Amino acid sequence: MAFWKSFKTSQTQGDVLQQLHSASAAEILERRQYLHRILAVTSFLGQQGIPFRGHNEHESSQNQGNFIECMKLLKKFDPFLKNYSSTCHATYLSHFSQNEMITSISKEITTNICDEIKSTGMYAVMSRAAPRQKQRKFAEFVVQSSCGSSSNPTSSADFRCQIFYPCIDRMLKELAHRFSGVGEQIMSGIEACNPLSESFLAEEKIDIIAKHYKIVLRPEELLVAKHFLKRRMETQSIQDMATVFKLLDVDMFPTLHAVLKAALTIPVSSCSVERSFSALRRLHTWLRRTMGQERLNDLAVMTIEKQYLNEINPEKVIDSITSLKL
16 A cells, blocks of 8 residues: 555656656756855945955854855845755855855856957056055155245236246246157147047048058048038037947948047047056055955955946856856
């Protein structure tokens, strides 16, 4: 009779192998849902630049660090975490698991950025180096003193000659120093891409930037583009290079489209690099000096490129984590 009941049960619930497979699939799904919570907490802490670990992470500690405390807070309001019971060896809350999760997220963000760069075809590189905290810093000092006499400018002509003109000369000198040689030629080529410039689409200037980026510019494209944009300007306001870039079809103007893309890709300033260094200063504080280089790089990617955190695929990150555990 017992064998008959077992047979009837196997007909409805499957045999032993099917039941084991179903139980294993349910356990895998449950663990992946648990990893989704850990991924969300890791992304939040990395995005905000908050430290993960605490001074004492033992269970008896009153403060086990931001990561574990965030998991405890989430557990209070998440029914899944309340009912989830992990084994003692699969909590994924240790600092090793944190590093693996941070590395996987950083790699996914880097992959998305590389795919975006490949799709655009052009990119600009901005770099800046900073000395380590242990290195000595040398500074230049300028000491100014007064000899006790002054010219006391009174009229507007005196102010113009003694203050205004020297300021203009200094600005022109700095601009000439900044855009000298090849930089000056590229700037003249970029000026020819500006629809508000008098040299807009001038062949001799456009050809400078085209040769610099090894683009074989076709003169007939310039001729057709001039007539096309002249007619569009009669009915539409064209004030910048971005509008010109959108109006010129890549199939009709392939080489001119590439020149405009190169001109738009050149960075205007180094503000993006400066913001990255500001984020690095918030991450690498005196209390976090023992952080390893790899962890610091991954956290910097998460903090600086935080706009990509909402675009990453959680399933790919979890697959990367599981591959590290194999």
